[in-house]
Amino acid sequence: MANDPEQEPYVALRAKALESLLIEKGLLTAEAVDEHIREFEQDIGPLNGARVVARAWVDPGFKARLLQAGAAIGELGIPGGGNLVVVENTPAEHHLVVCTLCSCYPWAVLGLPPTWYKSFAYRSRAVIEPRAVLREFGLEIPDGVTIHVHDSSAEVRYMVLPERPAGSERLSEAALAALVTRDAMIGVAKVAMPDAAAVAAG
Amino acid sequence: MHGVHDLGGMHGFGPVAREENEPLFHAAWEARVCAFEEILCGDDRSFTLDAFRAGIERMAPANYLRASYYERWLASIESNLIHEGVLTNDELEARIDLLRRDPDAVPPPAVVAPPPAPRAQPPSPPAAAPSFMVGDAVMTRNVHPTGHTRLPRYARGKRGVIQRLHGAQTFPDTNAHGLGAHPQPLYTVQFPARELWGESAEPGQSVSLDLWESYLERAPN
Numbered sequence: 381m382a383n384d385p386e387q388e389p390y391v392a393l394r395a396k397a398l399e400s401l402l403i404e405k406g407l408l409t410a411e412a413v414d415e416h417i418r419e420f421e422q423d424i425g426p427l428n429g430a431r432v433v434a435r436a437w438v439d440p441g442f443k444a445r446l447l448q449a450g451a452a453i454g455e456l457g458i459p460g461g462g463n464l465v466v467v468e469n470t471p472a473e474h475h476l477v478v479c480t481l482c483s484c485y486p487w488a489v490l491g492l493p494p495t496w497y498k499s500f501a502y503r504s505r506a507v508i509e510p511r512a513v514l515r516e517f518g519l520e521i522p523d524g525v526t527i528h529v530h531d532s533s534a535e536v537r538y539m540v541l542p543e544r545p546a547g548s549e550r551l552s553e554a555a556l557a558a559l560v561t562r563d564a565m566i567g568v569a570k571v572a573m574p575d576a577a578a579v580a581a582g
Numbered sequence: 583m584h585g586v587h588d589l590g591g592m593h594g595f596g597p598v599a600r601e602e603n604e605p606l607f608h609a610a611w612e613a614r615v616c617a618f619e620e621i622l623c624g625d626d627r628s629f630t631l632d633a634f635r636a637g638i639e640r641m642a643p644a645n646y647l648r649a650s651y652y653e654r655w656l657a658s659i660e661s662n663l664i665h666e667g668v669l670t671n672d673e674l675e676a677r678i679d680l681l682r683r684d685p686d687a688v689p690p691p692a693v694v695a696p697p698p699a700p701r702a703q704p705p706s707p708p709a710a711a712p713s714f715m716v717g718d719a720v721m722t723r724n725v726h727p728t729g730h731t732r733l734p735r736y737a738r739g740k741r742g743v744i745q746r747l748h749g750a751q752t753f754p755d756t757n758a759h760g761l762g763a764h765p766q767p768l769y770t771v772q773f774p775a776r777e778l779w780g781e782s783a784e785p786g787q788s789v790s791l792d793l794w795e796s797y798l799e800r801a802p803n
Contacts, residue, residue: 391653392611397677398660399614401669407628408621416617420606465746465770480590480734482635483651494604498651501595507736508591508775511784516597526786531590533732534768534792536748 425491426562428458429539432466432489433565434557437544450539453489460488467530468541469567474521475528476514476567477538478506484532486539490562497566507531517568540567547573583728584735586643591736591779612652618659629662632758636730637661704762709750712767712795718744719801720771722793730758733797737789740777741801745790746770753794766795 402408432453436443445452450464464486467475479485480503485493496502505513510527514520521527530538542564548556563569589595607613622628629637637658638646646654663669680687714720724739725731732754750765757763775787 391650391656392609393678393681394660394674395611395615395618395656397674397681398618398656398663400681401673401677402618402622402663405668407668408618412621413614413617416620417613420613420616423606480736481587481732482638492606494600495651496598496600499595499598500589500592500647501598504589504592504595505598507789508779508782509784510787513598523785526788527784528772529787529789531734531737531789531791533734534748534754534794535751536768536770536792 420492423491426489426560426565427557428453428456428491429486429489429562429565430557430560431456432458432539433541433560433571434553436466436541437548437556438553443541447541450537458488463535464488464537464539465530466539466541467528469543469570471525471543473526473528474567475530475538475540476506476510477530477532477540478503479532480504480507481531481533484535484537486537488537489539490565494562514568517563519569540565542567542569542571545571545573583639583730584726585639586646587639588735590734607652615652615656615659619655622659622663628666628668630757632730632752632754633662633665633760634658635754636758637665639730703757703760706762706764709765709767710795712747712769714744714747714767714769714795714798714800716744716747719803720744720769720798721801722771722797723799725797727755729755731755731797733793734791736778737773737791737793740773742771742773742777742791744769745772748792751794753796755794755796768792768794769798771798 399408399410399413403410432446435456436446442452442455445455446466447468450466451461453461453464469475483493483498485497502513507529510529511521532538542560544556545559548559559571559573561569561571564571607616619634623631623634638654640661641649641654641657645657649657660674664671720742722733722738722740722742725733746769748768748770751768752763753766769792770790771793772788772790775783775789778789
């Protein structure tokens with residue numbers, strides 16, 4: 381993504397000028413802006429999504445309700461699932477989420493998107509060469525596995541329920557949640573056990 | 583519109599660059615612009631989310647490609663506020679000049695007038711019942727609207743299958759231009775990658791999109 385540091389002072393000045401005018405016109409206050417920024421900073425990012433995934437792995441009833449309707453995240457006290465669709469990765473099917481037109485992303489469960497998700501490279505390529513993109517993320521999807529790409533063109537938001545890693549049978553729900561990454565819930569990574577020895581021991 | 587924002591399937595942008603331990607924002611102004619959008623954008627606020635997206639899409643293509651993510655947000659917030667009559671370009675330029683000359687300038691106390699009410703949207707008829715069911719074969723229309731649309735170019739005139747029904751939702755193509763919400767049934771439509779990309783498609787792939795009813799027609803058998 382273009383990010384010319386030499387442009388930054390000018391764009392920062394423009395933002396400052398706009399804020400000054402909007403305050404003058406009564407459309408916002410500096411305090412309200414600060415309050416929103418505090419909320420962004422407290423954004424727990426993908427932790428909500430990780431809790432959802434771990435619960436789905438240990439509770440088949442919850443998983444069924446979640447795959448039926450994303451609003452099931454409300455059972456964990458997480459709001460904003462009304463427009464959420466959760467898609468499940470299996471040994472035969474792999475799901476990947478993108479927004480080719482802008483940057484739609486499931487904020488309720490994953491927080492603000494990383495810059496790569498909003499990049500021209502990801503937006504242009506995920507729909508036409510997902511296997512090549514995933515390879516760059518270090519994820520090789522075998523030819524026998526179908527890849528379903530979800531291009532978020534409306535207000536529906538998508539989250540991937542990754543496969544539970546082999547060898548994780550004895551882990552608690554909290555320990556499972558700690559394994560789940562943002563990238564796995566976008567579909568560009570799998571969830572792995574912390575080290576291969578644990579898998580062998582399991 | 584056939585904008586440069588409609589990126590799906592384009593070539594030439596290179597590998598997906600990632601940043602380890604990326605901060606939430608890369609500069610203080612980005613966080614402020616993000617907050618402006620949260621405060622100003624919404625159905626009963628200064629402009630709708632659809633109008634906000636349309637504002638980004640109206641950027642000249644070279645500017646869109648050159649700008650960073652939050653610069654595009656700032657550009658759309660400015661253009662929407664100017665369009666809504668909340669401020670003028672001259673006011674904005676004058677304020678930029680003032681703050682450039684004197685970063686600590688305190689503008690004269692405002693004549694506090696109540697902010698203009700959001701423009702009333704024309705009324706919309708209630709949405710019709712969905713015409714398609716899960717499993718129905720549909721064709722996307724081969725349309726090329728000059729305004730805002732959420733039917734990407736790569737998926738026009740293509741055959742797919744209805745996968746999910748989502749109920750009636752605001753139609754962005756009208757809502758973005760102040761022409762009303764006109765809710766329509768929304769569907770998830772799945773397309774085989776081969777239908778979209780022909781011989782170039784990777785094996786074993788589908789793409790699904792969430793599409794409004796008026797983007798679709800029944801597929802011939």
